[in-house]
Amino acid sequence: MKDIKKVNYDGYKYIDGGVCAAKGFCANGLYSGIKENPSKKFDLCLVVSDVLCNAAGVFTQNKVQAAPVTVSKKHLEATGGKARAFILNSKNANACNPDGIEKSEKMCSLAAERLCIPSEQVLIAQTGVIGQTMPIEPIEDNIDSLVYGLSYDGNEKAAIAIMTTDTVKKEVAVEFTVGGKICRLGGMGKGSGMICPNMATTLNVITTDCAITSEVLKKALSDVVKITYNCLYIDGDQSTNDTCAVMANGLCGNDIIDTENEDYAVFKQALYIVMSNITKMLAKDGEGATKLLECNVSGAKTENDAQAIAKSVIASDLLKCAMFGEDANVGRIACAIGYADADFDITKFSVVLESDKGCVKFFENGAILPFSEEEAAVMLSDDEIKINVMLADGAEKATAWGCDLTYEYVKINGDYRT
Amino acid sequence: MKDIKKVNYDGYKYIDGGVCAAKGFCANGLYSGIKENPSKKFDLCLVVSDVLCNAAGVFTQNKVQAAPVTVSKKHLEATGGKARAFILNSKNANACNPDGIEKSEKMCSLAAERLCIPSEQVLIAQTGVIGQTMPIEPIEDNIDSLVYGLSYDGNEKAAIAIMTTDTVKKEVAVEFTVGGKICRLGGMGKGSGMICPNMATTLNVITTDCAITSEVLKKALSDVVKITYNCLYIDGDQSTNDTCAVMANGLCGNDIIDTENEDYAVFKQALYIVMSNITKMLAKDGEGATKLLECNVSGAKTENDAQAIAKSVIASDLLKCAMFGEDANVGRIACAIGYADADFDITKFSVVLESDKGCVKFFENGAILPFSEEEAAVMLSDDEIKINVMLADGAEKATAWGCDLTYEYVKINGDYRT
Secondary structure (H helix, E strand, O other), X not given: OOOOOOOOOOOOEEOOOHHHXXXXXXXXXXXXXXXXXXXXXXOEEEEEEEEEEEEEEEEOOOOOOOHHHHHHHHHHHHHOOEEEEEEEXXXXXXXXXXXXXXXXXXXXXHHHHHHOOOHHHEEEEEOOOOOOOOOOHHHHHHHHHHHHOOEOOOHHHHHHHOOOOOOOOEEEEEEEEEOOEEEEEEXXXXXXXXXXXXXXXXXXXXXXXXXXXXXXXXXHHHHHHHHOHHHEEOOOOXXXXXXXXXXXXXXXXXXXXXXXXXXXXXXHHHHHHHHHHHHHHXXXXXXXXXXXXXXXXXEEOOHHHHHHHHHHHHHOHHHHHHHHOOOOOOHHHHHHHHOOOOOOOOOOOEEEEEEOOEEEEEEEOOEEXXXXXXXXXXXXXXXXXEEEEEOOOOOEEEEEEEEOOOHHHHHHHHOOXX | OOOOOOOOOOOOEEOOOHHHOOOOEEEEEEOOOOOOOOOOOOOEEEEEEEEEEEEEEEEOOOOXXXXXXXXXXXXXXXXXXXXXXXXXXXXXXXXXXXXXXXXXXXXXXXXXHHHOOOHHHEEEEXXXXXXOOOOOHHHHHHHHHHHHOOEOOOHHHHHHHOOOOXXXXXXXXXXXXXXXXXXXXXXXXXXXXXXOOOXXXXXXXXXXXXXXXHHHHHHHHXXXXXXXXXXXXXXXXXXXOOEEEEEEOOOOOOOOEOOOOHHHHHHHHHHHHHHHHHHHHHHHOOOOOOOEEEEEEEEEOOHHHHHHHHHHHHHOHHHHHHHHOOOOOOHHHHHHHHOXXXXXXXXXXXXXXXXXXXXXXEEEOOEEOOOOHHHHHHHHOOOEEEXXXXXXXXXXXXXXXXXXXXXXXXXXXXXOOO
């Protein structure tokens, strides 16, 4: 049920392998015991490229930044956008700790020593409870096993190690052609609360064997983040740890992409496919979620107007509850459209809700239409619901993703630390 | 348990009477059957002054405005800020309906005819489901009983009639002296979901026998709304119907307040006392709430910075869940401080949580402190929790109010229409 329906794109083929799908990337994940855990769920992982990569990252905009965010930014700056490895852990966010930076640096250097590379070529991301001292011993005790166990099919272990309240691991990869060379781009992500627009996302690692400069990679990442992770809304909280980094090792052999040419467009579309699919996975597996919600706004004057409305609808707690209850309380959609910070004609919007089980028009010219409660109930009983808002003000459009608000969300978050 | 702890203010005495506390105001409420309802909960009410009042209102900033908002604004404009009566109903918001304006105007004229006053002297507010046709027959059938039943102690009936998912009625009144004359100011309000800063509030009626011009009344209302209702956060949804109007009939005999003099300051403080108490009542009775949360931010560079942080903390779904679970997951407070749109030094903030059962300091200089889980658990077991955030950037401060997020909120809103 947590599987999403993937959209197919011409010229791109979905493949297995996640962060190991691209040539020359190995990974590993294991249980280190950062927090005592009888189920021994993996909590530590490492992704390594055979050769030095061009790299780019986007990070949380929260002013309270966890230590790993500070350290990763510093490393990317020191190397001028290069990286060989990425170490990640769950079970502790290492945020708001007086010795946080020291611990994050130590984790990077522990990995760097075993890999015989400079510490600055290691990126780091951490997730878990904020404001608890990060124990370094579990990392020291397990770094050898972590490095020795690296393999070209270790992607699943890594994807599992970054999960927190996620119920499923999240991996996507595609194969495509750039300048006659077969390239691969894959990624893994973790959700699943504390997710809000205006930030990068939660933890995400994307790897590719395409050759591209750090500058151009950064541009592609920034553009695609805006229309994928930044349009994802679970609960409005912006984490202190959000990190999304891409590592490109160039091993597929294409001419390096150093400008926004045709090859760049092909690469950027691959990045979009992987990141939009991970976005939908994150939404569908939002804490306690039973339904994926997608709001498509069209006919807007500007893309900003369209995005503001799509995000406002997706973020409405009242609508999220109604969707959980499969209740066609669609007045709440009009209400959320109305308080969006957007310029549009309120006497002209239409609203259609659709799923694989049906399609019902609720609003026309800003006013409610009569509708069949039975048809609405059948349509809403699906686990992916599209809310389509048509304005009559222009040609711009945007999409935002989210999920319903459920008892389970409250339960998970009323007692997260135990 | 839904009672709030009232703060006492020198020179002001809490009295009974709600909207009938001030001289010359009568009210009534009854069940009209706007929506079939076996419990016959009151759904229609009327507040009337013996003489013409100076009046002022603040309304929702949602672009999708319900018909009663449009009509009340029009009436206030037509009369130059005068009113004799205020008609309100629950069970139907009369929003997004093609014939909404017509129905709201009809309700005003039905009341006006019986009261022998111009229709423009009647204000109107409506609350309930958005996008359902407003039936006019129940009003026509009951308008005579409603008017004939008006009495100087009808305030409770009126306060009950505007309740929707509120579990208790909300009334506050104070007595104070202006220019040697004893004045009274009282109000009623209704919550309890769809409440967010940046709007007036939900439905609120405030009456006073103080003499004050419409212009100066408007100024006082706008100022006080900013630091009371606009600092209240239940779920981030802004209603289409929010209305707060004050009617001042001058019957206490004071010299009319027509400028921001000493009398004005006394009057404004009375308005603050009534509105801040109603704000706390609305917060504590938020949908499904078990706890009142109050965030006090001090030491800010500007009042805007202080308010942004206070609202950000109060609005965090994750913190709201943790408070429900009585879990000292205080990293979420640092996180919410960090993503507030405010300018402050993140290495200097302190956080103390307190209730009548204890007081625990969790952060100093932006870093977590060791704390006793037992002490924290006892402190959090109270039903009113203060979250005090001390910055070290200046002398400005602000307060915001909210509540915890519970299973019950989800339940109520998963099935609101039935």
